[in-house]
Structures are given as C-alpha cells and as structure tokens.
Amino acid sequence: MLGEGVADALAVAYQQPAELGHRLAQLAGHGSHIVGHGLDGPVLDGDGHVVEAHLQLVEALAHPLLDADGQVGRGRARVRPRLDLLGEGSGTGLDALEAGGDLLQRLSQQALLAHLLVNGTGEETVDARGHVHPERGYRRGSFRGVIAALAGGVGAARFLRGLLEVCDQRDVTIVVNTGDDVVLHGLRVSPDVDTVTYTLAGAVNPETGWGLAGETWTVMEALERYRGLTWFRLGDRDLATHLYRTHRLGEGATLSEVTHELAKAWGLGLRVLPMSDDRVETRLDVEGEGEIAFQDYFVRRRHAVTVKAVRFAGATEAHPAPGVLDTLSTASRLVICPSNPVLSIAPILAVPGIEAAVAARRDDVVAVSPIVAGAALKGPADRLMAELGLEPTVVGVARLYAPLAGTLVVDEADADLAAAVGAEGVRCVVAPTVMHGLAEATALARVVLDA
Numbered sequence: 469m470l471g472e473g474v475a476d477a478l479a480v481a482y483q484q485p486a487e488l489g490h491r492l493a494q495l496a497g498h499g500s501h502i503v504g505h506g507l508d509g510p511v512l513d514g515d516g517h518v519v520e521a522h523l524q525l526v527e528a529l530a531h532p533l534l535d536a537d538g539q540v541g542r543g544r545a546r547v548r549p550r551l552d553l554l555g556e557g558s559g560t561g562l563d564a565l566e567a568g569g570d571l572l573q574r575l576s577q578q579a580l581l582a583h584l585l586v587n588g589t590g591e592e593t594v595d596a597r598g599h600v601h602p603e604r605g606y607r608r609g610s611f612r613g614v615i616a617a618l619a620g621g622v623g624a625a626r627f628l629r630g631l632l633e634v635c636d637q638r639d640v641t642i643v644v645n646t647g648d649d650v651v652l653h654g655l656r657v658s659p660d661v662d663t664v665t666y667t668l669a670g671a672v673n674p675e676t677g678w679g680l681a682g683e684t685w686t687v688m689e690a691l692e693r694y695r696g697l698t699w700f701r702l703g704d705r706d707l708a709t710h711l712y713r714t715h716r717l718g719e720g721a722t723l724s725e726v727t728h729e730l731a732k733a734w735g736l737g738l739r740v741l742p743m744s745d746d747r748v749e750t751r752l753d754v755e756g757e758g759e760i761a762f763q764d765y766f767v768r769r770r771h772a773v774t775v776k777a778v779r780f781a782g783a784t785e786a787h788p789a790p791g792v793l794d795t796l797s798t799a800s801r802l803v804i805c806p807s808n809p810v811l812s813i814a815p816i817l818a819v820p821g822i823e824a825a826v827a828a829r830r831d832d833v834v835a836v837s838p839i840v841a842g843a844a845l846k847g848p849a850d851r852l853m854a855e856l857g858l859e860p861t862v863v864g865v866a867r868l869y870a871p872l873a874g875t876l877v878v879d880e881a882d883a884d885l886a887a888a889v890g891a892e893g894v895r896c897v898v899a900p901t902v903m904h905g906l907a908e909a910t911a912l913a914r915v916v917l918d919a
C-alpha cells in the first residue's frame with residue numbers, strides 16, 4: 469500500500485535523512501550527489517535550479533526531478549499524500565502520523581518527495597490524486613536505507629539470501645572476508661566472495677553451501693591421474709570463475725573490480741565488496757606443526773587439529789577496499805552475519821580502519837550469533853573459540869562483539885543466557901536463528917532489520 473511507503477519514507481527522513489537523500493539521488497539515477505543531511509536547505513534540479521527550499525539532500529542531479537505527475541520543475545509538487553493510509557505498519561517502529569504529521573505536510577510539498585512517495589512500494593502505483601503510475605514502483609522495503617553486512621562463510625551467505633527477500637538488492641552492500649583466499653594451480657580462489665555470489669544468485673550447491681549446483685568434476689578427475697592437488701575441489705564451472713578472476717587480476721584489475729564484474733555477470737544488483745584489494749592471509753598456529761594456511765587447516769586437515777593462535781598476515785599494511793569505509797559510515801544498519809567470529813569476521817576487522825568504522829556505528833550494529841546452545845551450526849567456531857580461550861557460547865560472542873555491536877541476536881535455545889548477554893553491555897534479541905531454508909533466513913533477516 470502507498471501508506472507503507474509513505475511511513476517508511478517518513479521514518480527514514482526522521483532517522484536517516486542521509487538515506488532519504490541516497491534514495492532520492494538513486495531515483496534520479498545518481499547515487500553520489502548527496503550533499504547534505506539537513507531538512508532545511510535547497511533541492512536543486514538537473515539544471516541546478518532550486519526546486520523547493522526546505523530539503524537539503526540532493527544537489528545538481530543530472531536527471532530532472534519529477535513530481536507525481538511525471539512533470540519537471542517548480543510549483544508542481546502540491547501532492548497530498550493519502551493520510552488515511554498512513555496507519556499501515558511501516559515496519560520501522562515509527563508511528564508516522566504521531567511522529568511526522570507536520571513533517572509529512574512539509575515534505576509532501578516537495579516535488580522530489582512526491583515522486584518518492586508515489587513510487588513507494590511497487591504494489592500501489594496510484595498517487596495521492598488518484599492518478600495511476602504503472603511503470604514506477606519498486607520493491608517493498610526500499611526505504612529502510614542501505615544495509616551493510618560483514619560476511620564470510622556459508623552461514624552468512626544463507627542469511628544474506630534471506631535479507632534479499634526483505635530488502636531491495638540495490639540497498640545492500642556486503643563486505644566479504646578474503647582471508648580465506650588461496651592460490652591453487654596458479655589460480656586465485658576467493659571462496660567467501662564466491663560463496664556469497666553463488667548463493668545470492670541462487671546457483672550455489674545446496675548440499676555443500678559452496679561451489680556450484682549441478683557441478684561436474686572432469687578437471688579434478690583428470691588431475692588425479694597426475695596425483696595433482698585435488699584435496700581442494702574445484703568444479704569445472706567454478707574453475708571458470710577462478711580463471712576469469714586470475715586473468716583480470718593479471719591484467720591489472722583490482723579484486724574489487726573483478727568481484728563487481730562477477731556479481732554483475734551473475735545478475736546481482738547489490739554491492740559485493742572484498743574487505744580489501746590487498747592480500748591478507750588468515751594463518752593458524754597449529755599444535756605440533758607450526759603455522760599453516762587457512763585452507764590447509766579448514767579443508768585439508770578438516771579443522772581437526774588444535775589451534776594455538778590465529779593471525780592475519782598482511783593485514784596491517786592492507787587498506788579497506790574502495791567503498792568499504794563509506795558504506796560502514798553511511799549505512800542505516802550494519803549487520804555482522806552469523807559467521808565464524810575468529811575466522812570470518814576478525815580478518816575483516818583486522819584491515820586498518822574497519823573495526824573503528826564499525827565501532828563508531830555501534831548503536832546501529834546488529835550481530836547474529838553463529839553459536840547456538842554452545843555449538844557452531846557449521847564449521848569449527850565453537851572448538852576454535854575454546855582453543856583460543858574464548859567462551860564458546862552466546863555470552864562469549866557478546867563479549868567479543870561488545871565494543872562493536874549494540875545488539876546480538878541469539879537463538880531461542882539460548883534464551884536463558886539473554887541476561888548474561890545483557891550483562892556484557894549488549895542488547896539481546898532472542899529469535900529463531902537456525903536456518904533450514906529460505907523461510908527461516910528471511911524471518912531472521914526481518915528480526916535483524918527490526919532489532
């Protein structure tokens with residue numbers, strides 16, 4: 469309904485004026501032309517003319533600003549939103565009528581906002597005058613603002629698949645761990661980036677959670693004849709990704725550029741950012757062996773060895789990839805996905821600047837615990853935490869994330885630990901977090917967005 473779009477827009481205008489500006493700029497096709505966060509400055513049209521004088525959000529857009537009738541320019545913004553529809557829930561917790569009646573009246577006189585409002589949900593394309601705009605809508609949830617997620621591993625990818633059910637892809641930026649990256653057969657493999665990309669494209673192997681569905685293994689079988697390196701299985705079609713990435717990097721492209729190209733080729737409209745274009749390698753100090761590379765630990769030894777320490781080689785000299793810090797500072801919500809805190813999230817935070825950028829947004833950061841009832845749902849997170857002297861429970865996760873995340877979502881199985889999580893200074897939200905499929909992932913994403 470139109471009302472939901474209006475209420476969300478209002479909520480954003482109130483809580484995240486920068487995000488409203490982002491959305492307005494995006495509507496006009498130029499996401500970068502946002503200059504102000506206030507509500508009292510000029511809005512300029514594509515020719516640099518002032519459209520209205522109350523909303524300082526967008527500057528000099530290259531496209532004309534349209535009002536609800538699709539007309540350009542001044543004086544055509546007298547659209548009265550359907551106040552009677554505003555009672556519909558916005559999903560943001562803000563009662564639009566109560567909180568924003570005056571503001572709504574003021575904003576509704578802006579050509580830009582009128583355009584925004586009639587485009588609100590993609591379901592109802594009738595404007596406040598009853599005019600129909602069939603070509604305009606976009607997906608419900610667009611007014612939540614940009615969601616930034618820190619991600620690594622299969623659990624994160626599954627959660628993100630749910631997130632895309634409740635968010636417009638264009639509003640999602642994922643910062644992905646690259647500490648797992650490995651060079652094999654001369655090819656650069658970025659497992660976490662590919663897992664996110666394949667999963668969100670609906671192409672991942674549903675049994676493993678990594679690699680491609682319907683994969684064939686001709687190359688691996690041929691390699692076995694030579695007793696080549698086959699403990700890390702690269703499927704035939706997956707190999708194309710690594711060939712392409714390696715070739716493009718060899719041509720001088722950055723990992724960010726290649727990642728963007730791959731995501732686009734898989735039809736994704738969201739931003740997938742590697743944490744850094746620089747090489748950062750997760751390395752584990754293993755009892756009786758010394759230091760080994762991540763995939764040697766994770767795949768070759770099936771994480772069945774005792775870890776004494778973890779380090780991220782190259783991290784101190786690395787730089788966040790372009791767009792990472794910007795996203796973290798402007799997103800309306802930051803999500804720490806249900807990933808291994810030590811092996812998937814810590815490498816991202818180890819890139820200089822990222823941890824501070826997240827901590828600066830602590831109140832807007834929601835983490836999801838990958839530990840349920842003292843055990844990791846997948847992988848070695850619980851064991852590893854214990855080996856490194858961290859409590860392998862939601863309380864241990866809360867302790868680890870306390871400087872960064874204002875809220876931790878824990879599974880219902882850990883409801884009895886909610887108070888202990890709170891005692892770590894982290895607000896605890898109890899909800900089902902085990903994702904058997906898309907329905908659970910979507911429900912969890914809703915919890916995170918509403919937390």
Ligand code: FO1
Pocket residue numbers: 620621622648657658659660662663678679699700701702706763766767
């Ligand atoms: N995981 C395995 O357990 N065995 C494999 O042979 C394997 C191959 C592989 C190939 C490409 C890829 O993108 C991921 C692959 N993974 C494999 C998963 C990978 O080791 C992990 O997902 C991450 O590095 C941990 O997040």
